[in-house]
Amino acid sequence: MSRAKVQAHYDEVAEVYDQRYDFRQGRLYHQHLSSLVLDRLRDRGFLLDLGCGTGLFIEHYSKLGGVAVGLDISPGMVGMGRLRCPDSEFLVGTADVLPFEDESFDNIASLLAFTYLNDPEAMLRESYRILKPGGQIAVCALSWNTLTCMVPLLYRLGERLGLNKIGVGDFGEHYYTGKEMEEMFSQAGFVDVESARCSFAHYTLSPRLFGLAQRFESFIEAHIPYLAFNVCVSGKKE
Ligand SMILES: C[S@@+](CC[C@H](N)C(=O)[O-])C[C@H]1O[C@@H](n2cnc3c(N)ncnc32)[C@H](O)[C@@H]1O
Numbered sequence: 001m002s003r004a005k006v007q008a009h010y011d012e013v014a015e016v017y018d019q020r021y022d023f024r025q026g027r028l029y030h031q032h033l034s035s036l037v038l039d040r041l042r043d044r045g046f047l048l049d050l051g052c053g054t055g056l057f058i059e060h061y062s063k064l065g066g067v068a069v070g071l072d073i074s075p076g077m078v079g080m081g082r083l084r085c086p087d088s089e090f091l092v093g094t095a096d097v098l099p100f101e102d103e104s105f106d107n108i109a110s111l112l113a114f115t116y117l118n119d120p121e122a123m124l125r126e127s128y129r130i131l132k133p134g135g136q137i138a139v140c141a142l143s144w145n146t147l148t149c150m151v152p153l154l155y156r157l158g159e160r161l162g163l164n165k166i167g168v169g170d171f172g173e174h175y176y177t178g179k180e181m182e183e184m185f186s187q188a189g190f191v192d193v194e195s196a197r198c199s200f201a202h203y204t205l206s207p208r209l210f211g212l213a214q215r216f217e218s219f220i221e222a223h224i225p226y227l228a229f230n231v232c233v234s235g236k237k238e
Pocket of ligand 1: 112
């Protein structure tokens, strides 16, 4: 996967990115993921958000009293994050090489970025290194199943057709099952590793269908998780 291509794409869409997740259905969709991630973290404390984008989760976390640092490969996205959260620190960098000292953070979060990583194992090893003992990590990303495995193909096709949409392109994204991610977390040293499939109401649905899907979301997540398209995986450093 080309990091340069992912970076160039997000630089290009940085100014319009929030039209997707910071209005109407997109906001509700993102808030749902944010609250699932928050539930799996230690009570506030010092947090690092990997692939932080425009700082949506950092804003949420800061409003709840936490202090957060964002890291993202795209200077354009980081620039938007700095505008959104002027009191938080943002760095440009890649999530698999972390420029922080050992045991510096209470929490690590990552939303909708894990699928882009060339070396997710290195990201998890680095995360383990910089977490304090007892620190928590929670990663939420699109998950592999027979429904979602078509998405990279559609995105590749979208690029060929010249669709200039957020996230659409031939990025060689890799979607994992919850089990695969759990194994990666355990290999990195994390304990109490858990995964849960989540999200049924996709923000691209018509308002009527979105409302309906939202009503059934928690039922689907609990009883028919195969129909949920994201996965949230968490673990703890002992
Ligand atoms: C779909 S956006 C998600 C942004 C944000 N987490 C959110 O929830 O809105 C994916 C983000 O991952 C970032 N990204 C992709 N590869 C990365 C890497 N190797 N290291 C850090 N950030 C990366 C992109 O620049 C982009 O901002």
